[in-house]
Amino acid sequence: MQQPDQPRTNQPIDARRLWDSLMDFAQIGATAKGGVRRLTLTDIDKRGRDRFRAECEALGLTVRVDAIGNMFARRPGRDPNRPPVLFGSHLDSQPSGGKFDGALGVLAGLEVMRSLNDLNIVTEAPLELINWTDEEGSRFGHSLMGSGVWAGVFGLDKAYALTDTEGQSVATALDAIGYRGDQPASPFNADAYFELHIEQGPILEREDRRIGIVTGAQSQVWYDMVTTGQDSHAGTTPPSARKDALVCAARIIDLVDRLMRARGDDGRGTVGQLLVTPNSRNVIPGEVRFSVEFRHPSDGQVDALDREFRPAAQAIADAGGIRLELTTLFRIPAQPFDAGCVDLVRQATTRLGYSAREIVSGAGHDAVYVARHVPTAMIFTPCKDGLSHNEAESIEPEQAQAGCQVLFEAVLARANRTL
Incomplete structure (x- = not known):
């Protein structure tokens, strides 16, 4: 492993405090295998939100909550008329998630606020640290929910009406944990947005790079x-x-895999959720509900995947005498990040002496939707074996410090x- 870099700065964050904060927060929803289960808008999520709010308020930050539950913690600037610089990520997790996905960006943001207080630094512009609601999409089936509503990608009423597998709606869940805020869930005037995240892939570790400068x-x-x-x-x-609905679904799943592999290492195709009915050992399944997703750096390739997949899946269903329903949940175009904000990340990385490379994010992040309204950049840190959405997800303290x-x-x- 790469030797720990010593950041060339006279304003260091407190690396030990950051790591302790990450480990302490990982106890909220901790699993037996060392990960976390902090599903959005559950009582466990409420515990995380309450902790986040309390720690922000202890630093003198003002916390407000919008109608979809996004949390904004504001630190005043010298000029209250300047739009704030935003940064953050999310605290919700996958059902069997890791300690760092999302939480690193929020808790590192909290460490930024603490370090500014320690150093008695008053910034010219105000700062706002954000915990976005339901980035993962694992409970209500719609990822990037909080940032998507905020950015106007889909409406608040649509989000409120989404239900989990037990029939509880987003609106009911927000009320149950007391986080349906009174602020509008819509864009406001902001100067920039920065998001720190683990890479969730193997590239930085393979190339022995400390920082990923995310260009989009x-x-x-x-x-x-x-x-x-x-x-x-x-x-x-x-x-x-x-008329076996599961056999049909299995052949479509194989189709997804074949279409992905035809695109080489840039292709992505996944079926991550499968619900079989009646799910009985000695009954031929009559219905299967499942998710499908495709990803690629090129909008054109995703268009081509969509064009190929729909008729091919229908042909599989027709051949088996099966009725097929296909609903497009959402489509996210490739999103370049702001050149000026990306350059600030590049300059910081160079000034600090960290090894780095430019990289395109393979995962969806809240930053993707925020970038439609606010100049945005992301920072990646490596994670062991590129593993994420897994209880074994792991990073080193020095990697958290660098990010x-x-x-x-x-x-x-x-x-x-200077404006």
Whole structure:
């Protein structure tokens, strides 16, 4: 592993405090395998939100909550008329998630605020640290929910009406934990947005680079799919009479994999959720609901995947006598980040002496939607074996320190820039 870099700065963040904060927060929703289960808008999420609010207020920050539950913690600047510099990420997790996905960006942001207080630094522009609601999409089936509503990508009423597998709506869940805020969930005048995140891939570790300078995010399309056949007895129904919804779904899943692999290492195609009905050992499945998603750095390739996938999936269903429902959940075009903000990350990385490379994000992040309204950049740190959305997700303390230090430098430079 690369030897720890010593940041060349006379304004260092407190690396030990940052790591302790990450480890302490990981106890909220901790799992037996060392990960976290902090599903959005649950009682566990409320515990995390309450902790975040309390720690922000202890630093003198003013916390407000908008109608979709996004949390904004504001530190005043010397000039209250300047638009704020934003930074943050999310605190919700996958059902079997890791300690660092999302939480690193929020808690590193908290460390930035603490370090500014320690150093008695008053920035010219105000600063706002954000915890976005439901970035993961694992409970209500719609990722980037909080930032998506805020950015106007989809409406608040649509988000409120989404339900989990037990039928609870987003609106009800927000009320249940007390985080349906009174502020409008809509864009406001902001100067910039920075988001620190683990890479969730293997490139930085493979190349032994400390920092990823993220220039943008790739295009993606998500679908909800339902195959409907006929429940029937497993022992008495011959092949000629079967309408097996699961076999149809399996062949479509294989199609997803083949279309992905045809694009080489840049292709992405995944089925991550599968609900089989009636889910009985001796009954031929009559219905399967499942998710499909494709991603690629090129909008054109995602367009091509969409054009190929739809008729091919329909042909598979028709051949098996199965009814197919295909709903496009959302489409996110490739999103370049702001050149000026990216350059601030690049300058900070160079000034601090960290090894780095430019990289396109393979994952969707809140920054992708925020970038539609606010100049945006992201910072990546490596994670062990590129593993994420997994309880074994892991980073080293020195990697967290480096990412946080770059965030500190970039935020400070933007907030103090000459207008």
